[in-house]
Amino acid sequence: MTPANPLRDPRDRRLPRVPEPCALVVFGVTGDLARKKLIPAVYDLANRGLLPPGFVLLGFARRDWGHEDFGSLAREAAQEHARTEFRDEVWHRLADSVRFVPGSFDDDNAFDKLNETLVELETSHGIAGNAAFYLSIPPAAFPVVLKQLERTRMADSAGQGGWRRVVVEKPFGHDLESSRELNGLVDSVFTPPDVFRIDHYLGKETVQNLLALRFANTLFEPIWNANYVDSVQITMAEDVGIEGRAAFYESAGAARDVLQNHLLQLLALTAMEEPVSFDAEALRTEKHKVLKAISLPPDLGAGTARGQYDQGWLAGQRVRSYLDEEGVAKDSRTETYAAVRLGVETRRWAGVPFYLRTGKRLPRRVTEIAVIFKRAPHLPFLETDTTELGNNQLVVRVQPDEGVTLRFGSKVPGSAMEIREVSMDFLYGSSFTESSPEAYERLLLDVLLGDKTLFPDHEEVESSWRVVDPLEQFWAGQSAERYRAGEWGPRGADAMLARERRTWRRP
Ligand code: BG6
Numbered sequence: 183m184t185p186a187n188p189l190r191d192p193r194d195r196r197l198p199r200v201p202e203p204c205a206l207v208v209f210g211v212t213g214d215l216a217r218k219k220l221i222p223a224v225y226d227l228a229n230r231g232l233l234p235p236g237f238v239l240l241g242f243a244r245r246d247w248g249h250e251d252f253g254s255l256a257r258e259a260a261q262e263h264a265r266t267e268f269r270d271e272v273w274h275r276l277a278d279s280v281r282f283v284p285g286s287f288d289d290d291n292a293f294d295k296l297n298e299t300l301v302e303l304e305t306s307h308g309i310a311g312n313a314a315f316y317l318s319i320p321p322a323a324f325p326v327v328l329k330q331l332e333r334t335r336m337a338d339s340a341g342q343g344g345w346r347r348v349v350v351e352k353p354f355g356h357d358l359e360s361s362r363e364l365n366g367l368v369d370s371v372f373t374p375p376d377v378f379r380i381d382h383y384l385g386k387e388t389v390q391n392l393l394a395l396r397f398a399n400t401l402f403e404p405i406w407n408a409n410y411v412d413s414v415q416i417t418m419a420e421d422v423g424i425e426g427r428a429a430f431y432e433s434a435g436a437a438r439d440v441l442q443n444h445l446l447q448l449l450a451l452t453a454m455e456e457p458v459s460f461d462a463e464a465l466r467t468e469k470h471k472v473l474k475a476i477s478l479p480p481d482l483g484a485g486t487a488r489g490q491y492d493q494g495w496l497a498g499q500r501v502r503s504y505l506d507e508e509g510v511a512k513d514s515r516t517e518t519y520a521a522v523r524l525g526v527e528t529r530r531w532a533g534v535p536f537y538l539r540t541g542k543r544l545p546r547r548v549t550e551i552a553v554i555f556k557r558a559p560h561l562p563f564l565e566t567d568t569t570e571l572g573n574n575q576l577v578v579r580v581q582p583d584e585g586v587t588l589r590f591g592s593k594v595p596g597s598a599m600e601i602r603e604v605s606m607d608f609l610y611g612s613s614f615t616e617s618s619p620e621a622y623e624r625l626l627l628d629v630l631l632g633d634k635t636l637f638p639d640h641e642e643v644e645s646s647w648r649v650v651d652p653l654e655q656f657w658a659g660q661s662a663e664r665y666r667a668g669e670w671g672p673r674g675a676d677a678m679l680a681r682e683r684r685t686w687r688r689p
Contacts, residue, residue, distance in 0.1 A: 201630035203236025204312035204344070205303055207296070209287075209327055210319035211241035211252070214427075215351065217259045219382075220318060223622040225260035229272045232627055236307040238279045242296060244286045252282035265620050279307065287323050293330040300336065311344025314378075314629050318351055320430070325367060332371045339376060347376045349629055352443050353434060354379055354640075357654065358647035365640040378629050379643060383444040383549075384636040385621030385628075387610070388580045392451050392551065393460070395578065395586065402576070403456075405555065407530045412573055414536045415552040415687055416448050418580075419544040421496055423667075424518070428509030436520040437488075437657075440540045442650040446473060447638060448580075449536055452551055453526050462634035466642065473645035477525040482656040487663070487675035489519035491543040494667030501543060501667045517662040518542040521675045522653060523682075535682065539675060543667035548689040549580035566599050575687075584618065585609040 206224065208216055227233050241252045257277070261268045283299055285292020303309045315331060317324060331337040331348075339346040350368060355361025368377050383389055396402055405411070418440055424431045431439065450469040457464035479485020493503040504510060504518050519541030526536060555574040575589040586608045594600040610618060628636055663672035670686065679685055 199631055200232055200234050201237070201627070202312055202344075203234045203307060203309045204314065204630055205238040205240050205281075205300060205307075205309050206314050206316060206626070206630070207240045207242060207300075208316045208318055209242050209323075210317070211282075212243045212245060212255070213318055215318045216241075217255070218263050219620070219622040220316065220626070221256045221259040222263040222265065223620055223626050224256075225264045225268075225272070225276065226266050226620065226623045227627055228276045229264070229266045229269065233276075233630075236279075236309055237276075238281060238303055238307050238309060239276070240281045240283065240296075240299065240303075242283050242285065242292070245284055247282050247284055249280060249282050253277050253280045256280055265617070265623070287319075287326045287330065290330070290333070293334050293336075297334045297336050309344065311339075311342035311346075313342075313344070314347040314349060316349040316351075316629075321353060321355070321364070324350070324364060328367055328371045337371045339373065345376065345632065346372065347378060347629060347632070348372045349378045349380055351380055353438055354443075354643045355647065356433070356438065357651050358644060361640075361643055361647050365643065369640070374640075375634070377640075378634065378637045379639070380625055381443045381447050381638050382621040382625060383447055383580075384638070385623075385625040386580060387618035387624075388578060388584045389448065389451065390636070391586075392448075392578055397456050406553070408532055408534045410555050411531075411534050412554045412556045413534060413684060414449075414452060415554065416445055416452070416536065416538045416550075417552070417687070417689055418445060418448075418540040418549045419547065419670075419689065420540075420542050421544060421547050423491070423501065423504070423543050424507055424510075426508070428507055431518075432510060432514060432516050435516045436518055436540050436542070437650055437653055441520050441522070441538060442646050443638075443643075445538045445540060446476075446646045446649060447642075448551055449476070449524070449526075449538065450642070452553070453528075453531055453536070455530070460635065462637070465635055466639050469638070470642050470645060472526060472528075473642055473649070475527045475531075476645075476649050477527050478649065478652055479523045479525075482653065484681060485523040485678065486653060486656070487519070487521040487539075487672055487678045488517040488657055488660070489541065489665045489672030489675065490514075490516065490662035491518050491541075491667045492664045494543070494669065496543065496545070496668045503667070504543075515659075515661050517657070519544075519662075519665060519671045519675070520653075521671065521678060523678065524649070537679065537684075537686070539671065539686070541665075541671050544670055545668055546689075547582065550687075550689050551578040551580065552576070552687050552689075553578075563599050563601065566601055570603075571601055572603055577687075577689075583609065584611070585613075 283296045355364045450472040453472045454468040457468045521539035524536045553576045571591050577587045588606045591601045592604040665672040
């Protein structure tokens with residue numbers, strides 16, 4: 183019998199845990215993220231019985247609203263966007279605990295009122311000083327809100343008798359320097375263990391499955407290295423455009439919006455060593471080692487591609503160009519597509535290119551990690567035309583059609599020794615009856631439980647900026663190559679791979 187590891191107690195993770203009574207304070211509650219993701223996630227958690235009876239959802243925004251007005255907005259948001267079925271009895275229970283405090287971020291009185299409300303909730307709901315503050319607001323507003331939380335001592339766990347946590351949405355800064363400033367500020371107002379930086383990709387079930395696939399099996403790990411892997415392609419493609427977010431997107435672009443965070447986190451999970459346990463510290467240590475080991479292509483012109491969508495057709499509809507989107511400058515050079523060839527300078531990965539790409543207005547929404555293996559060193563089938571035979575590939579489909587596909591060569595039935603590529607598929611939808619929680623559902627619950635396993639820390643964020651800053655500096659002042667909406671990005675991206683005798687997968 184294997185002796186139990188005294189450092190781990192697997193029972194901890196078997197049963198879903200319910201947080202202590204607490205308040206979730208959302209700044210920017212009228213925004214898209216709150217309406218489409220956060221409030222629906224709160225409803226889904228309530229519906230699954232994962233919120234304590236003393237849970238309170240507290241909205242803060244510049245609106246002349248009472249609790250009921252916010253309650254109606256929250257109800258509509260849950261009805262429209264929740265993952266689980268909308269049930270009146272669940273809503274009624276939740277509705278009793280919905281509160282709203284009106285005010286702007288520079289209004290001292292409003293923050294004093296918020297503080298008083300939290301104190302009152304100790305008596306009415308028994309929250310015992312526990313509160314998480316979710317900053318679903320533009321990055322420029324972070325400092326003023328943080329200062330208000332500091333001034334009113336709302337950020338001070340020790341003084342409040344319970345826990346105080348803060349959730350910061352990406353982007354974490356604009357570059358390394360600004361992210362350092364932001365990290366410094368947040369960590370000075372809250373104690374660093376109470377700061378939760380959200381990268382919602384880490385909350386996706388399939389992303390966590392990547393760790394299960396690698397470390398719960400013997401099959402893959404022995405070949406997960408430069409001896410067997412030819413290259414890795416990580417794709418995050420979207421068919422949508424910028425969806426009314428011109429103000430943010432114009433100052434960000436695809437590399438800052440997605441590559442700096444989601445794609446580099448996916449790379450880190452794909453390339454990292456086995457953590458000593460599945461806890462926050464151990465996982466971060468391994469991810470951070472990878473992020474620090476990333477190398478940029480020596481020739482940034484040849485090893486990167488940058489594009490901007492032109493008008494085109496998608497799903498039978500004509501869509502406008504990026505330059506025609508409302509709020510976008512007519513001469514904007516912002517990229518809506520970015521691709522880069524990265525290396526990971528470790529013994530395991532030396533010489534293996536990691537190709538990352540992301541883009542808007544591509545033919546379909548798909549995120550995947552494709553590990554492409556080297557060709558067989560020798561083929562004994564003398565009379566067989568094997569030129570059509572590709573490389574073995576293991577594809578982790580993050581979304582949609584969540585699952586894993588293995589592609590390999592197989593004999594075609596018949597008397598000839600003909601070999602063709604086939605796929606073996608694992609589909610979440612058909613292997614499990616439970617549907618996957620939404621990323622925000624999982625992550626919000628983790629915030630309330632104080633579990634930081636799936637949250638990047640400030641060192642990871644800063645190491646990621648170290649990768650993206652040189653790209654941004656190289657691209658500064660350059661125009662982005664146009665690509666037609668509905669096509670797989672600019673020609674430069676294909677040329678980038680063709681120079682290395684490779685092609686992008688068509689997911
Ligand atoms: C966000 C980006 O982080 O992720 C958006 O800011 C992008 O631009 C979104 O559309 C995609 O998320 P998902 O979960 O739909 O793949």
